[in-house]
Amino acid sequence: MKSQTIVTLAAAVVLPFAMLAHADDTQKEIERYRQMIADGNPAELLEMRGEELWKQKRGPKNATLETCDLGLGAGKVQGVNAVLPRYFADVDRVMDLESRLVHCENTLQGFSMAELTKNPHSMKAGERQTDHEALVAYIVGQSRGAKVDLPQTHPKELESYLRGEKMFFFKGGPYDFACATCHGVDGQRIRLQDLPNFQKPDNAQRAFTTWPAYRVSQGAMRTMQWRLLDCFRQQRMPELQFLSQASIDLITYMGVKAKGGVMDAPAIKR
Amino acid sequence: MADPMRIRAQLKDGGVTEVRVLMAHIMETGQRKDGSGKIVPAHHIQNVTATWNGKTVLTAQFGPAVSQNPVMNFSFKGGAKGDKVSVSWSDNKGDKRTDEATIS
Amino acid sequence: MHTFDIGRRDALRSGANFALVAAAISAGVLPTSAFADWNKAAFDAKSLNDVVKAFGGSSVDKSGDITITAPDIAENGAVVPIAIASKIPNTESIAILVEKNPNALAAQFDIPSGTEPNVGTRVKMGQSSNVFAVVKAGGKYYVATKEVKVTLGGCGG
Numbered sequence: 001m002k003s004q005t006i007v008t009l010a011a012a013v014v015l016p017f018a019m020l021a022h023a024d025d026t027q028k029e030i031e032r033y034r035q036m037i038a039d040g041n042p043a044e045l046l047e048m049r050g051e052e053l054w055k056q057k058r059g060p061k062n063a064t065l066e067t068c069d070l071g072l073g074a075g076k077v078q079g080v081n082a083v084l085p086r087y088f089a090d091v092d093r094v095m096d097l098e099s100r101l102v103h104c105e106n107t108l109q110g111f112s113m114a115e116l117t118k119n120p121h122s123m124k125a126g127e128r129q130t131d132h133e134a135l136v137a138y139i140v141g142q143s144r145g146a147k148v149d150l151p152q153t154h155p156k157e158l159e160s161y162l163r164g165e166k167m168f169f170f171k172g173g174p175y176d177f178a179c180a181t182c183h184g185v186d187g188q189r190i191r192l193q194d195l196p197n198f199q200k201p202d203n204a205q206r207a208f209t210t211w212p213a214y215r216v217s218q219g220a221m222r223t224m225q226w227r228l229l230d231c232f233r234q235q236r237m238p239e240l241q242f243l244s245q246a247s248i249d250l251i252t253y254m255g256v257k258a259k260g261g262v263m264d265a266p267a268i269k270r
Numbered sequence: 271m272a273d274p275m276r277i278r279a280q281l282k283d284g285g286v287t288e289v290r291v292l293m294a295h296i297m298e299t300g301q302r303k304d305g306s307g308k309i310v311p312a313h314h315i316q317n318v319t320a321t322w323n324g325k326t327v328l329t330a331q332f333g334p335a336v337s338q339n340p341v342m343n344f345s346f347k348g349g350a351k352g353d354k355v356s357v358s359w360s361d362n363k364g365d366k367r368t369d370e371a372t373i374s
Numbered sequence: 375m376h377t378f379d380i381g382r383r384d385a386l387r388s389g390a391n392f393a394l395v396a397a398a399i400s401a402g403v404l405p406t407s408a409f410a411d412w413n414k415a416a417f418d419a420k421s422l423n424d425v426v427k428a429f430g431g432s433s434v435d436k437s438g439d440i441t442i443t444a445p446d447i448a449e450n451g452a453v454v455p456i457a458i459a460s461k462i463p464n465t466e467s468i469a470i471l472v473e474k475n476p477n478a479l480a481a482q483f484d485i486p487s488g489t490e491p492n493v494g495t496r497v498k499m500g501q502s503s504n505v506f507a508v509v510k511a512g513g514k515y516y517v518a519t520k521e522v523k524v525t526l527g528g529c530g531g
Contacts, residue, residue: 217452330483335477
């Protein structure tokens with residue numbers, strides 16, 4: 001009976017250390033798992049579909065998107081995701097990749113804005129990914145290896161950043177949450193996912209350069225607009241409008257914080 | 271209509287061709303229930319065949335436990351740059367897809 | 375080396391099943407291609423032994439010449455990368471089984487001569503489980519085992 005007590009006590013003392021070592025090993029093994037699944041990212045299939053769509057004559061005007069100016073000149077796709085959001089003189093405002101893509105589909109191909117913004121994201125399990133998601137996958141994939149360098153020279157670009165920053169720290173909703181509650185401090189995580197602290201360049205770079213991403217748990221590639229929509233949902237904030245100024249400003253803020261990072265999207269995540 | 275596969279075939283040292291295939295398929299298990307509680311019927315690839323210059327270099331049978339958007343990696347001896355590697359799959363609903371890649 | 379005995383009675387029963395299927399084919403009930411191309415009995419089987427039986431084997435031996443490359447812990451059971459390499463001479467086929475899945479067999483690969491006895495794919499795992507690699511070589515069946523733990527990842531986005 002007595003020896004039993006001693007053994008239990010010893011176990012109680014030893015266990016926390018064993019668990020600490022175990023947590024570290026777990027983290028390493030999860031990292032190994034992530035590396036193992038990185039090659040063979042199903043987002044590549046969507047990139048292929050997106051490339052076909054990009055070159056295909058579509059819409060009421062039966063035109064391709066090949067003359068679309070995504071920020072580096074008409075028809076230039078390579079590297080654009082590393083410099084977006086940015087100011088576009090033709091619309092006199094800052095646009096993110098998805099806003100600009102939809103703008104091109106509207107102006108060049110003649111799709112209505114209502115049509116383009118109605119169901120941009122696939123939602124249900126097993127639902128076919130949308131054309132919007134496919135086009136985003138293709139365009140983003142063409143920026144792999146490009147260094148993040150959002151222009152901040154136009155006054156509207158700076159304004160977008162400043163509004164984004166304000167929103168990032170703005171607390172609201174029933175939980176009194178801000179983006180910064182989870183993404184403005186070190187060492188936060190949800191279960192096994194480390195949350196990036198946007199005040200640290202390497203953290204901001206890691207996050208910004210790996211979205212959009214294929215979500216294993218959802219079997220679908222998710223765009224940056226979707227990612228923010230889901231952040232707002234988790235904060236219990238009012239629903240973030242697709243392509244809203246608020247969404248663009250937050251992306252500007254994150255992109256500026258991630259300056260110098262090397263684009264590696266679409267990535268693959270849990 | 272099934273979406274295309276992504277096939278990469280690369281000649282490695284020692285005359286071995288390494289093939290990596292990514293297939294677009296839902297791979298529905300037949301175990302999952304939808305929102306109304308009804309079982310979503312199984313829908314998965316059953317057979318895969320890979321050929322090089324008309325010679326079969328791999329055949330596979332998949333059950334519903336192969337992950338969505340299946341990956342298949344293998345390598346075979348022989349093969350030269352410029353040769354074609356062709357991969358075909360068929361599923362339990364009769365859908366089929368064939369794509370090919372050039373060995374690089 | 376340990377042998378899992380499948381037993382004469384079971385072997386006889388699978389023989390009987392074969393006879394039934396053969397009768398169904400000759401009666402035109404089943405398309406011959408379905409039987410020839412996809413081994414339904416193997417994919418319906420619940421255990422290692424039953425899968426080996428459905429392949430036509432009568433026993434399976436443990437082997438140290440089969441390597442399973444898989445993570446110790448998978449962040450998401452929906453995608454568990456598994457690669458199997460066999461050093462057993464005359465490897466004819468490689469199968470991947472997940473012990474605790476509703477049906478054990480996930481995939482089976484036939485290896486023609488000239489193809490390396492080394493294949494990789496990704497499988498679903500409903501829970502932490504042993505993964506078996508079953509290799510057929512020289513008409514015999516061999517198995518190696520690796521445990522893979524599965525976490526379900528975080529909630530929401």
